Amino acid sequence: MAPNSKVNEPDVTGTRWLDADQQRVWRNYIAMVRMLEEALERQMQADSGLSMNDYVLLMQLSEAPGRRLRMSELAADSVYSRSRLSHAVSRLEDAGWVQRTECPDDGRGTFAQLTDTGFAVLAAAAPGHATTVHDLLFAPIGADGCTALGFISDTVLATLTNQQP
Amino acid sequence: MAPNSKVNEPDVTGTRWLDADQQRVWRNYIAMVRMLEEALERQMQADSGLSMNDYVLLMQLSEAPGRRLRMSELAADSVYSRSRLSHAVSRLEDAGWVQRTECPDDGRGTFAQLTDTGFAVLAAAAPGHATTVHDLLFAPIGADGCTALGFISDTVLATLTNQQP
DNA sequence: GCGAGATGGTTGAGCGTTCAACTGAACTGT
DNA sequence: ACAGTTCAGTTGAACGCTCAACCATCTCGC
Numbered sequence: 001m002a003p004n005s006k007v008n009e010p011d012v013t014g015t016r017w018l019d020a021d022q023q024r025v026w027r028n029y030i031a032m033v034r035m036l037e038e039a040l041e042r043q044m045q046a047d048s049g050l051s052m053n054d055y056v057l058l059m060q061l062s063e064a065p066g067r068r069l070r071m072s073e074l075a076a077d078s079v080y081s082r083s084r085l086s087h088a089v090s091r092l093e094d095a096g097w098v099q100r101t102e103c104p105d106d107g108r109g110t111f112a113q114l115t116d117t118g119f120a121v122l123a124a125a126a127p128g129h130a131t132t133v134h135d136l137l138f139a140p141i142g143a144d145g146c147t148a149l150g151f152i153s154d155t156v157l158a159t160l161t162n163q164q165p
Numbered sequence: 166m167a168p169n170s171k172v173n174e175p176d177v178t179g180t181r182w183l184d185a186d187q188q189r190v191w192r193n194y195i196a197m198v199r200m201l202e203e204a205l206e207r208q209m210q211a212d213s214g215l216s217m218n219d220y221v222l223l224m225q226l227s228e229a230p231g232r233r234l235r236m237s238e239l240a241a242d243s244v245y246s247r248s249r250l251s252h253a254v255s256r257l258e259d260a261g262w263v264q265r266t267e268c269p270d271d272g273r274g275t276f277a278q279l280t281d282t283g284f285a286v287l288a289a290a291a292p293g294h295a296t297t298v299h300d301l302l303f304a305p306i307g308a309d310g311c312t313a314l315g316f317i318s319d320t321v322l323a324t325l326t327n328q329q330p
Numbered sequence: 331g332c333g334a335g336a337t338g339g340t341t342g343a344g345c346g347t348t349c350a351a352c353t354g355a356a357c358t359g360t
Numbered sequence: 361a362c363a364g365t366t367c368a369g370t371t372g373a374a375c376g377c378t379c380a381a382c383c384a385t386c387t388c389g390c
Contacts, residue, residue: 015292016299025311026298028318030221033198034244035325053346056195072368079199084347086370091346108355108368127180133191134181140324141317146190148313152306153193159305160200218376237338249377251340256376273338273385 036136043132048125055129057088058097058122061114068113070103097121201301208297213290220294222253223262223287226279233278235268262286 018026041052048055060077061067069077075085089112092098097118103109114122138146183191206217213220225242226232234242240250254277257263262283268274279287303311 016296016304017292018295018299018303021315022299022303022311025315025318026302028322029314031244032318032321032325036321038244039325051346070368079196079203081348082369083349083371087346090370103368106356106368110369127182130183131181134183134187136324137191137321138183138187139181140320145313145317145320146187148310149194149317150186150190152310152314153190153197155305155310156197156201156302157193159301160197160204216376235338246378247339248341248379252376255340268338271338271386275339 039136040129040132044125044129047128048121050121050125053088054092054097055122055125057092058114058118059126061098061112062119062122066113067119068101068111071110071112074112092118204301205294205297209290209294212293213286215286215290218253219257219262220287220290222257223279223283224291226263226277227284227287231278232284233266233276236275236277239277257283 037052044050044052044055050058057074057078060074061069064073071085071089072082074080074089075082078085080088089098089100092112093100095118097115099113099115101111101113103111141149202217209215209217209220215223222239222243225239226234229238236250236254237247239245239254240247243250245253254263254265257277258265262280264278264280266276266278268276306314
């Protein structure tokens with residue numbers, strides 16, 4: 001289970017084990033992601049009664065031209081499956097924050113349109129969220145940390161997107 | 166919604182907005198986390214029929230002395246609620262990978278004990294997982310990225326744990 | 331000792347996500 | 361013009377997580 005060498009070469013089984021340092025980093029990365037998520041979720045829920053998932057969806061819509069996006073664009077931007085998004089938008093629609101509109105250009109298409117109420121809810125939630133992200137992430141890691149995190153995210157994203165067909 | 170200044174000082178509402186750079190990094194961080202999770206989940210599921218959550222739980226048990234842990238220790242290590250862990254362990258028990266044992270020292274306590282079958286499943290899954298983490302994360306970001314990610318994780322974790330009561 | 335509260339863990343209902351199956355619309359080649 | 365295929369989106373069942381309520385046990389103070 002534990003790697004018995006410190007090199008990063010594949011062993012006889014072709015496995016590239018992680019060295020001790022990488023294992024530590026990997027563990028802490030997982031813990032950080034989980035705890036950060038949890039903290040943000042908690043703050044968002046407490047301050048605005050909104051889930052982080054909903055917040056991000058509304059945010060994405062609010063920034064799109066006309067505050068609306070095709071379902072599949074929104075799904076891609078959010079790294080959501082179509083099904084997941086469809087359910088999610090149904091809930092947002094029930095809450096009155098989003099409205100489905102049919103797409104004139106493509107009979108199969110559907111727009112998710114942010115309503116005024118939705119925008120207002122979002123606007124009310126944004127400051128608290130920004131402050132929390134700042135206080136829990138960017139302030140502690142500093143400018144260098146921010147640069148480093150940017151580099152890491154970009155690199156990993158590039159790797160991941162390059163190998164999807 | 167959008168910050169109209171580049172300074173990181175609180176505005177009149179006390180909000181600490183993110184500057185453009187931080188916003189970009191934050192977005193990409195979220196996307197990276199989601200896609201990385203998804204890729205690992207996919208690989209684990211395909212190669213071992215195991216979910217990442219189960220894998221991490223089994224892993225944690227496998228490293229504990231006697232391959233067993235108290236429910237609450239395991240929960241804390243995994244950043245799981247007690248309830249979530251209880252449900253999860255029930256499923257692992259149904260699968261035959263873990264067995265509940267009562268704790269002699271504390272009548273309220275329960276041990277989660279990794280079974281031999283569980284250990285075998287884990288051992289079979291580990292190489293593929295390690296290789297994937299290496300290929301998708303550590304190889305792309307390199308040694309410097311690893312160091313930086315370690316620093317970031319440690320810092321954020323410290324911030325988060327310091328302010329929990 | 332013994333009652334009050336804290337702690338470890340489980341349970342069940344409710345909700346969100348996943349997965350596979352499905353509908354209807356839009357291209358493709360003949 | 362039309363059959364086959366791909367594409368956009370929805371649906372419902374199954375499953376996992378959350379939340380609150382709960383039971384049993386331990387601990388502390390008196």
